[in-house]
Amino acid sequence: MRSILAAVRLALRAILRSKLRASLTVLGILIGVAAVVVVVALGTGVRNRIGGEISSLGANLIYIWPQATQVSGAKGSAKDSGRLTEADGMALGKEATSIALVAPFSSTSMQVVAGDKNWATSVMGVTRSYWEVRAFEFSKGQSWTEADEQLKTKVIVLGDTVRENLFGSGDGIGEYVRIGKYPFRVIAVLAKKGQSPFGEDQDDRILMPMGSFRSRILPTAPGRVQQLMASATDTLTVDRAVGQIEQILRQRHHIGPDEEPDFVIRTQAEFRKSQEQIFDTLQALLASVAAVSLLVGGIGVMNIMLVSVTERTREIGIRMAIGAGEADIMVQFLVEAVTLSVLGGVVGLAFGVAIIAVLSRALEWSMELPLQAVVAAVGTSGAIGIVFGFFPARRAARLDPIDALRHE
Amino acid sequence: MAGAGADDGADDLIQLEEVTKVYATEAVTVRALRRIDLCIPRGEFVAIVGQSGSGKSTMMNILGCLDRPTSGRYVLDGIDVGTRSNDARAIVRNRLIGFVFQGFNLLPRTTALENVELPLVYRGIPAAQRHRQAEAALEAVSLADRMHHTPNQLSGGQQQRVAIARALVTSPPLLLADEPTGNLDTRTSYEVLELLQRLNRSGITIVLVTHEHDIAACATRVITMRDGLVKTDQYNRPAVDAAAALAELPRPDEEAAPEAPAS
Numbered sequence: 001m002r003s004i005l006a007a008v009r010l011a012l013r014a015i016l017r018s019k020l021r022a023s024l025t026v027l028g029i030l031i032g033v034a035a036v037v038v039v040v041a042l043g044t045g046v047r048n049r050i051g052g053e054i055s056s057l058g059a060n061l062i063y064i065w066p067q068a069t070q071v072s073g074a075k076g077s078a079k080d081s082g083r084l085t086e087a088d089g090m091a092l093g094k095e096a097t098s099i100a101l102v103a104p105f106s107s108t109s110m111q112v113v114a115g116d117k118n119w120a121t122s123v124m125g126v127t128r129s130y131w132e133v134r135a136f137e138f139s140k141g142q143s144w145t146e147a148d149e150q151l152k153t154k155v156i157v158l159g160d161t162v163r164e165n166l167f168g169s170g171d172g173i174g175e176y177v178r179i180g181k182y183p184f185r186v187i188a189v190l191a192k193k194g195q196s197p198f199g200e201d202q203d204d205r206i207l208m209p210m211g212s213f214r215s216r217i218l219p220t221a222p223g224r225v226q227q228l229m230a231s232a233t234d235t236l237t238v239d240r241a242v243g244q245i246e247q248i249l250r251q252r253h254h255i256g257p258d259e260e261p262d263f264v265i266r267t268q269a270e271f272r273k274s275q276e277q278i279f280d281t282l283q284a285l286l287a288s289v290a291a292v293s294l295l296v297g298g299i300g301v302m303n304i305m306l307v308s309v310t311e312r313t314r315e316i317g318i319r320m321a322i323g324a325g326e327a328d329i330m331v332q333f334l335v336e337a338v339t340l341s342v343l344g345g346v347v348g349l350a351f352g353v354a355i356i357a358v359l360s361r362a363l364e365w366s367m368e369l370p371l372q373a374v375v376a377a378v379g380t381s382g383a384i385g386i387v388f389g390f391f392p393a394r395r396a397a398r399l400d401p402i403d404a405l406r407h408e
Numbered sequence: 409m410a411g412a413g414a415d416d417g418a419d420d421l422i423q424l425e426e427v428t429k430v431y432a433t434e435a436v437t438v439r440a441l442r443r444i445d446l447c448i449p450r451g452e453f454v455a456i457v458g459q460s461g462s463g464k465s466t467m468m469n470i471l472g473c474l475d476r477p478t479s480g481r482y483v484l485d486g487i488d489v490g491t492r493s494n495d496a497r498a499i500v501r502n503r504l505i506g507f508v509f510q511g512f513n514l515l516p517r518t519t520a521l522e523n524v525e526l527p528l529v530y531r532g533i534p535a536a537q538r539h540r541q542a543e544a545a546l547e548a549v550s551l552a553d554r555m556h557h558t559p560n561q562l563s564g565g566q567q568q569r570v571a572i573a574r575a576l577v578t579s580p581p582l583l584l585a586d587e588p589t590g591n592l593d594t595r596t597s598y599e600v601l602e603l604l605q606r607l608n609r610s611g612i613t614i615v616l617v618t619h620e621h622d623i624a625a626c627a628t629r630v631i632t633m634r635d636g637l638v639k640t641d642q643y644n645r646p647a648v649d650a651a652a653a654l655a656e657l658p659r660p661d662e663e664a665a666p667e668a669p670a671s
Contacts, residue, residue: 003532017517318513321474322574323502323530325495401474405513 004335011336014308015343025304026344028297029384033345033377035290037352037369038359039283045360045367046279053197054272058135060232062099062241063266064249083262085223086210088252092230095248098241100233103130104210104225108218112206113178114166121162122205123179125213125225133231140171141188144209152211156184160192161204177206182216184208197271238267294380297344298388305337305392316396317404330397337389338382345381349374420483421581421613422448422471427480427490429466429636440466442636443480448615450581453608453647455627456617463636465586468617472505472584473497485581502530506575510587512567514559520546520570521555527578545573549603565596572603576612583607585616589623595657601626602650626650 015022066084086104093102107124128143130136144155156177163172176183184206193202214220232241242265255261309316316329324332353369360367429441440463448454458464469475470482473489476497482490489500506527507513514523524542533541546555549569559567568588575583585604589597605626608614616627624630625648632640 003529006529006535314513315515318515319526319530320498321472321501321507321513322527323498323578325498325530327495328498328530402469405474405509 004331007332007335008339010332011339014336015340021304022340022343025300026297026340026347028293028295028300029341029344029381030297030348030351032290032292032294032297033348033381034352034355035286035293036380037349037373037377038355039286039290040373041352041356041367041369042286042359043279043283044370045363045365046276046283048367049365050197050272050275050279053195054268056135056193056202057196057268057271058133058229058231060100060235060238060241061133061268062230062232062238062245063264064228064230064245065264065266066226067262067264083253084225084228086225087223088249089225089228089230091252092228092245092248096230096241096244098233098237098244099230101129101133101231103127103133103229104227105130105229106210106213106218106220106224106226107205110179110206110217112162112166114172114175117166119162119165121159123213123217124205124207125210125217126207127210130207130229133229136193137191138188139191141173141186144187149209149211152209152215154182154184154212154216155187155208157188157190157207158186159190159201159203159205159207161201162206163189179206180217184212197275238269242267294384297341298384301337301341301385302388302392304340305333305389306395308336309333309392309396312396313399313404313407316399317401317407320399320401321405326397329399330393333393333396334386334389337393338385341381341385341388342378345378348381349377352377419450420447421450421485422446422615423481423483424470425481425483427470427477427482429463429470429475430478440636441470441477444636444638446631446638446641448613450613451608451611453605453614453626453628454616455624455630456615456633457619457621457624457630458633458639459619461635462633464617464619464633466636467633468584468586468615471582471615472507473500498530502527502578504580504582506572506578506580506583508568508571508575508583508585508588510590512559512564512571512591514567514570514574516560517558519556519558520551520562520573523559523570524574524577527574531578541577542573545577546570548576549573563596564592565599568592568596568600569603572600572607576607581613583612583614585614587618588616589618589620595654597623598650598654598657602654605647605650622648626653 064084089102089104092099103126105124105126107122109120110123111118111120112123127149128146131143138157139160141157143157144153147153148155156179158166158172158177166172166177167175171189172186173189175186177186178184190203196202208217210225214222214224230241230245232238245265246261249263250257250261253262319329356367356369359365424444424446427441427444428439431438431440444467456464456467466475470477473484477490480490481488484500485504487500487504489497492500501507515526521539521542524545525538528538528541543552543555546552549572551566551569551573554562554566559570562570583604588604589600592600601623604614604616608628614627616623618624625644627644628647629641629643631638
């Protein structure tokens with residue numbers, strides 16, 4: 001152990017003797033390790049973020065959209081051909097055993113006015129089950145009642161972004177907001193939720209009973225909705241719930257098993273998968289850059305160690321004459337190679353950590369650098385030193401002492 | 409061709425029996441040593457002289473366990489070292505032989521003390537003890553005040569004395585000196601020789617290779633080589649006393665003054 005420490009000290013002295021050369025040599029390893037560390041942290045950041053966003057949608061969420069069927073080769077727009085109704089939603093809630101709740105949903109973009117302020121936002125018609133399906137909570141006030149839904153009352157619930165833009169620091173409860181032709185009374189404000197995985201601000205919305213929306217904001221055929229949201233009874237029953245929805249809706253819409261359905265079903269897991277796929281690709285790309293960089297770095301270390309062995313042939317000869325065995329010389333140069341590349345690895349690690357700090361601040365992602373990744377990064381650079389330092393060290397150890405002593 | 413000192417005593421430090429060394433290249437075969445028989449008892453100061461190509465360097469390499477004889481036996485301090493592996497010969501070099509070279513062969517950018525410690529490092533001796541031994545060896549060659557100087561801060565004579573301290577620090581029975589005065593002026597040469605003679609008197613066996621007869625005259629026994637054979641082998645009676653020779657030299661001029669003569 002002590003002899004290894006002495007060898008490290010010797011190696012450090014040899015490295016410090018040519019600082020510029022050493023720093024250029026370890027650049028590859030430095031970049032490689034920094035890249036690995038950043039990639040790992042980015043990975044955790046992305047996973048945290050996607051996980052957080054997806055669960056902010058609500059647990060076990062399933063979306064159902066109408067889909068235009070092809071009529072003589074021309075696809076109509078989704079809204080025209082949409083045949084999804086509140087009755088469909090109720091049927092799903094009643095018949096599908098794996099579905100806990102169904103919430104109908106329609107929305108449109110509107111300019112809304114309160115006093116001298118106005119704001120462009122999404123106005124949505126929903127039912128009370130929406131709160132649970134999408135996991136919304138109230139920071140002020142409470143939901144409308146069944147009577148409000150029946151009577152198509154002009155009441156609204158504000159997202160926090162809308163509240164802030166219309167009422168500043170006030171909560172706006174009891175105030176009136178004009179949407180289109182009618183004034184609506186604010187009865188509640190939603191708790192802040194942040195961005196959805198689709199990049200939309202989930203707090204920038206105004207919600208009202210479905211009936212009110214259909215009769216006063218966006219007149220449509222009776223019972224028609226733009227979207228249905230359902231939540232499965234459990235994470236494990238999501239797939240079964242999708243099957244049940246498919247079956248029930250085909251039956252209700254009179255679509256045969258071989259025909260193209262007039263609706264689309266998407267689950268949270270699919271969103272997650274498609275998002276993760278993008279980041280996995282990105283991560284693989286960065287990882288391969290890191291791998292190439294580490295390889296190049298390793299070759300750099302080997303190159304410089306070969307140069308070092310040639311330069312110090314006479315020193316090797318002297319050491320051999322004085323009684324250094326092959327193993328002593330081998331260890332000396334191997335330790336030098338490992339020290340060099342571990343130095344590069346440690347500096348790379350520091351750079352990586354700095355980059356992570358900057359990135360996590362800029363992106364507002366919570367990134368972690370697991371201890372294993374740190375150990376692996378330093379370990380990898382050490383391993384590179386051993387692998388690429390082996391050949392030069394062996395060459396040094398196998399020198400003939402007489403030739404080495406004669407070397408100028 | 410038995411050497412003058414060959415009395416078959418068990419106290420021979422070096423025994424060479426029919427040692428040959430052949431260098432074979434594609435074009436030529438060089439017979440550097442041809443069946444050499446030689447015994448060197450402990451305590452001798454032997455000079456090996458000869459012109460270049462006489463085989464004296466090859467002899468030196470074999471005596472120093474840096475090279476293996478093509479055939480024949482080499483027994484050093486009772487150990488048949490001719491057939492040992494590279495690592496075993498490294499250990500032999502470390503334990504039994506101290507080397508002094510023409511070009512000093514000190515590690516550059518390394519202090520005198522560290523240079524002298526080096527053989528002890530390969531012996532696995534702890535740092536504190538290494539320090540003590542190396543300091544003692546440097547004191548023995550009157551360089552205690554230059555311990556922390558690097559070779560480029562030392563004169564040629566001082567560097568050679570560091571090299572001698574390095575050779576002595578392990579207290580080996582044999583000191584091999586390959587043209588130790590080759591890079592030194594006459595005065596410094598005699599200073600080094602005086603040091604070697606003093607060491608020899610304290611018991612260490614010295615084998616010195618040189619092509620200068622003035623230098624060889626300081627040894628107790630001179631072996632002349634030619635064409636890979638021992639040509640003559642005789643004792644100097646008496647050997648030239650280097651200290652006396654030094655005293656007869658003209659006074660050193662001012663530039664040489666900083667180098668303290670070995671006392």
